[in-house]
Amino acid sequence: MRQDAAEIALSLGVLGLGVFAAVVTATLSGEGGYAGIGPNFIPAVVSAGLLVTGGWLLWEALAGGWRNRGAPEAGTEHAFHAGAFWWITAGLAAHMALIGWAGFIVAGAVLFACVARGFGSTRAARDAALGFALSLAVFLFFVKMLNVNLPAGWLEPLLGSAGI
Amino acid sequence: MDTLNALLHGFSVALTPMNLLWGFIGVTVGTAVGVLPGVGPALTVAMLLPLTVKLDPTGALIMFAGIYYGAMFGGSTTTILLNTPGESASIATALEGNKMAKRGRAGPALATAAIGSFVAGSIATILLTLLAPLVVEVALKFGPAEYFALMVFAFTTVAAVLGSSTARGLASLFIGLLFGLVGIDGQTGAPRFAFDVPELLDGIDVVVLAVGLFAVGEALYMAAYTSRLPETLEKMSGSLWMSKDDWRRSWPAWLRATAIGFPFGTIPAGGAEIPTFLSYSVEKKLARNPEEFGNGAIEGVAGPEAANNASATGVLVPLLTLGIPTSATAAILLGAFQNYGIQPGPLLFQSQTDLVWGLIASLYVGNVLLLILNLPLVGIWVKVLAIPRPMLYAGILVFATLGAYSLHQSWVDLLTLYIFGLLGFAMRRFDIPVAPAIIGLILGPIAETQFRRALAISEGDATVFFTQPISAAFLAVTALLVVVPWVLRRRRRAKTADQTAL
Secondary structure (H helix, E strand, O other): OOOOHHHHHHHHHHHHHHHHHHHHHHOOOOOOHHHOOOOOHHHHHHHHHHHHHHHHHHHHHHOOOOOOOOOOOOOOOOOOOHHHHHHHHHHHHHHHHHHOOOOHHHHHHHHHHHHHHHOOOOOHHHHHHHHHHHHHHHHHHHHHHOOOOOOOHHHHHHHHHOOO | OHHHHHHHHHHHHHOOHHHHHHHHHHHHHHHHHHHOOOOOHHHHHHHHHHHHHOOOHHHHHHHHHHHHHHHHHHHHHHHHHHOOOOOHHHHHHHHHHHHHHHOOOHHHHHHHHHHHHHHHHHHHHHHHHHHHHHHHHHHOOOOHHHHHHHHHHHHHHHHHHOOOOHHHHHHHHHHHHHHHHOEEOOOOOOEEOOOOOHHHHOOOOHHHHHHHHHHHHHHHHHHHHHOOOOOOOOOOOOOOOOOHHHHHHHHHHHHHHHHHHHHHHHOOOOOOHHHHHHHHHHHHHHOOOHHHOOOOOOHHHHHHHHHHHHHHHHOHHHHHHHOOOOOHHHHHHHHHHHHOOOOOOOOHHHHOHHHHHHHHHHHHHHHHHHHHHHOOOHHHHHHHOOOOHHHHHHHHHHHHHHHHHHHHOOHHHHHHHHHHHHHHHHHHHOOOOOHHHHHHHHHHHHHHHHHHHHHHHOOOOOOHHHHOHHHHHHHHHHHHHHHHHHHHHHHHHHHHHHHHHO
């Protein structure tokens, strides 16, 4: 009988989310006024729903695998490419760390280059330059035209002296 | 007559230069995201939601609606030339459209898709204009109990009845509902699931969830599983003009598809996938030479493309008149209304006539703009398709992070975005539908409010949901939708078991 470790793990994840929700729900007030039910009622329903569907998925995963899982057409997918996955993750992590102090434009350029690398581009310098240009254009449009507040970071003195 | 006056007033709003401009930006961006694989209307509207702070509601909503149905137009171009559906609503088109392109008939395929979309979109907009005031009449009689029952109905159909698996649909819905609980309880002001994190006290924003699931999840998935595959782009070939025979075969398909697509849009049927496939099989059944299907039959492009536009417009009926989103994009549009403190529903037609009729009138204008954008200018969109995949996804993620970061200027939102991205990656890989989670997040808190209001009015008497006729009817239909397919399946299984026993 087919059993997929990832399906079992995901089912356990849904169950775990249900347990977590139930534990938090137990700390909520049940004081309800006229309605007779408090802020804890719907959370209890949702917790129960997660526990039931988690259990259901786990049962399916153990008894022959999840039902009707659409298989991708032949030739539309290749095996999991770990490098691609981690390059994108690294790009987002770097962006998170950089945006506050290096600023939106630098963080955007790094993110752009990492994602392009993840998708198989090999020209890192060109990608970084493209990312820089795109982020700069977006920054100017959002900050100047729409007054959205974005951090200038390292480029602040530069942008400032250019009168931007 | 009232409707006609209201619509004329709507045109006076939609045709002001600023609103025309917003409409034009909307349909152009919509066509572009429809053309680009990997960016859909739900994601685009979600990424642009933070802009609502800066724009006036009418202009912003005209733009968002333009993106929504513009994407339905643009999706066909990608599908026909690339054999990768630009949108899920274009999967049925891929069956015939790409075959036509391979046989050198890309031009007529693109033309029948664009003209069919225009015809279906315009007829559907007329139907919306006529139908909306009638639904409003009925909806004005709804109280909290009726609304709650209606939302239970919507949750059930979106999560449990449609899609390949009830268990996975429900899991997605409950995860969305759980995210919807995060933040301050609207009735008592008590914080729930926030753990004193300021970003969580505000609640989980639909921007972060939708962008995380669609953009980050999709990028992770495409990079990990498809980035090393070769791509084939069909050349634009054949004249854009349809022959007399093409016209004769296309127009009945457009009209039939409108009749199928519009009603499907108005009920919670999870978007445009079902009506497009339904239209495809109807055309195949009615075709004079069915053997042509599978080798590039023009009816197989005309029908599904018209159906997805009709259903996109149909979706606006429950969204505007009842405040019930029936697809992921509609849920995000509802989020846009909420950002302005506007709750769509019957009262919208009384308190915000400029907004709602301006929006409806803009659909007529938008369909004309889209026909112009998509037919003579199709060559430009073909160029958009040539953007290399690495640049495309890198650009998408720059915009995705911008949308999330601009909410609180905080990296915590970026971390949440990545976590939702991982969730989206898993959901994509394991065939778990995303729409129930997004609808749960947006509609869950509204359903809870209605539920508690109904009980407060009845002083805690839960039978109110079953004694009010309209509410009881909704709940009965919901129960039937769950029970009937289950019984049918059991009987079929019992029958096959009998036969094997014999």
